[in-house]
Amino acid sequence: MIREILTAAALALVCAQGAQAENIRIATEGAYPPFNLVDSSGKLKGFDVDIAKALCAEMKAHCTIVAQAWDGIIPGLKAGKYDAIIASMSITPARKKAVDFTAPYYVAGAALVGPAKSDITFTPAGLKGKTIGVQRATTYAALLKEKFPGAKIKLYDTVDNQNLDLKAGRLDGVVAQQVVMYEWLKKDGGKAFAFKGKPFLDPKYIGDGAGIAVNKGNTKLRDQFDAALKTIMANGTYAKINASYFPFSIAPK
Amino acid sequence: MNISVMIGALPDLLGGVALTTELVALALLVGFVIALSTALARLSGVAVLRWLATAYVFTFRGTPLLVQIFLIYYGLSQFAFVRDSVAWVVLKQPFWCTLMALALNTGAYTAEVFRGGILSVPHNQIEAARAIGMSPVTAFRRIIWPLAIRQALPAYGNEMILMVKASSLASTVTLMDITGVAQTLAADTYMPIEIFTAAALVYLCLTYAMTQAIHFFERRLDVTRRRS
Structure with a gap:
């Protein structure tokens, strides 16, 4: 009898725990x-x-x-x-x-990175006539083409090459994924480069x-x-x- | 295969033809000058010239063109002193960087082609030219070079056609040549097969025109045929 009660109690305990966690x-x-x-x-x-x-x-x-x-x-x-x-x-x-x-x-939105001292802004007017680097065949390239028609777009095979040219001074800015650029700024871009303006978040371009x-x-x-x-x-x-x-x-x- | 996409891509691709043609023509022109000087340097009696020419050919023939383009375009720009120098006006432009790489590359290959042609000229012809009193320069201009280029033309023509195709690497440094335009169109339309087939056809037309031009010169230089 006692054994049965104990078993039932033990079972109840296990079940209760199961429901809990x-x-x-x-x-x-x-x-x-x-x-x-x-x-x-x-x-x-x-x-x-x-x-x-x-x-x-x-x-x-x-x-x-x-x-x-x-x-x-x-x-x-x-x-x-x-x-x-x-x-x-x-x-x-x-x-x-x-x-x-x-x-x-x-x-993670699309972000614009440019030289820290530059007054470039992430707006159609701000990018007008500026040379902007972007990776080919990405949503960021489509975004630039459609929303920032005044920008001179340069297409790169990789984000690394695009960033090399930003560093070399051939570009006024680059547009790429926010977190990717944050990591680059942290380890490579140093103090010379910074985010410019607010990131672009339209799901049509950057996904859900x-x-x-x-x-x-x-x-x-x-x-x-x-x-x-x-x-x-x-x-x-x-x-x-x-x-x-x-x-x-x-x-x- | 969507033919209308291919036809629709043609106007854009033809826009890239201008840049490709410009690059190839200038690279061949500059490359010719480099090649002839290098070939002569390699055959000259001056050891330093010989050594320099050999080192140049060894370096530029022994490394991939893509690596050369990257080193000139991305590599040089890493150094602040390059960016601060007068040369930056030129090196900042992807066009001049690519042209430099293409010319130096084709120069190295063509130098060897020319050297082979010059070495193939029979010694007795040169001796005869000198014997009737021609100066070395005149002998080269009137006897050695015409014979040498006749020997070298098939191989040189081959190199020129290779140059048309090698120029497609310009697209890796943001230039919108035929390949650069094609890559962008392919990314926009999601139809890479149609676009790159159209691009390949455009390249075929270019190389066909070049082949015909080379054939024309080969026939003109073929003395035996002209006589018959």
């Missing part, structure tokens, strides 16, 4: 600094990882975060190796066919941002993430994480 397995890439990377001690860290941890804390879930190579990251989700992907994955129509996305958890991917039809988990995301954005947790990586907000509007 759900187990969620989250994959990230671990090779896309500063968003996700593996540090020297082999631990995963970065903006994505911090957001994942904050969301899990909010959801009171027990999370394990694993690293997964990029080209196998969606197949791994479909195979059930993990329940969600938080890896700076841009929300695209093609991916939407394979997975379900939460609302975006960050959006990065979302959390879950298996198609897993609306329960997606809704949990969406709700938690709203909470951490409202209570300041998101802003704190954001500020520890970038001096500008990448929160989706």
Whole structure:
């Protein structure tokens, strides 16, 4: 009799705990600094990882975060190796066919970088007649062509080459992804170059941002993430994480 | 294959033809002068000249043209003293950087072609020219060079056609030559096969015209045929 009561109590305890803390397995890439990377001690860290941890804390879930190579990251989700992907994955129509996305958890805009002393501004009038470098076949090139018709556009094969020419003084400015340029300014651009004007955020050109991917039809988990995301954005947790990586907000509007 | 896209791309591509033609023509012109001087330097009795010419040919024939363009365009601009010098007026422009690389590159190859042509001139012809009292310069101008260029023309023609195609690397340093225009169109239309096929056809027309010109000169220089 006593044994049965004990067993029932133990069972109840286990069940209660189960209801309390759900187990969620989250994959990230671990090779896309500063968003996700593996540090020297082999631990995963970065903006994505911090957001994942904050969301899990909010959801009171027990999370394990694993690293997964990029080209196998969606197949791994479909195979059930993990329940969600938080890896700076841009929300695209093609991916939407394979997975379900939460609302975006960050959006990196198109930014203009120019010589620190220059008075260039990120407006059609400000770029008129200026020589602006941009990577060929990117949304930023399309953005310049359509929204800033007065700019003299120079097309480069890589962002690195584009930045080399900015440094060499052949360009009045470059337009590229905000975070990419922030990292360049930090390690290479130094004090001689700076962001000019406000970043451009029109989803028509820069996309919908990065979302959390879950298996198609897993609306329960997606809704949990969406709700938690709203909470951490409202209570300041998101802003704190954001500020520890970038001096500008990448929160989706 | 969408033919209308290909036809629609032609006006833009023809806009790139002007730049490609300009680059190739100037590079061949400057390259010719470099090549002839280098070939003569390599055959001269002055050791320093020989050594310098050999080093130049070794360097520019032994490295890829793309690397040369990058070193001249991106490489030199890294040095503040280059940016502050008078040379920056020229080096700032991608056109002049590319032209410099193309001319130096073709100069190195053509120098060897010319050297081979000059070496193929039979010794007795040169001796005969000197024996009737021609100065070395006159002998070169009237005997050695006409015979040498006849030997060298097929290989030189080959190099000229290679130059047309090599000029496509100009697109890597932001120039809007045929390839630069094609790359931009391909990115805009998402139809790379149509656009690059159209670009290839434009290059074929250019090289065909060049081949015909070379054939014309080959026939003119062919003494045996002119006589018959």
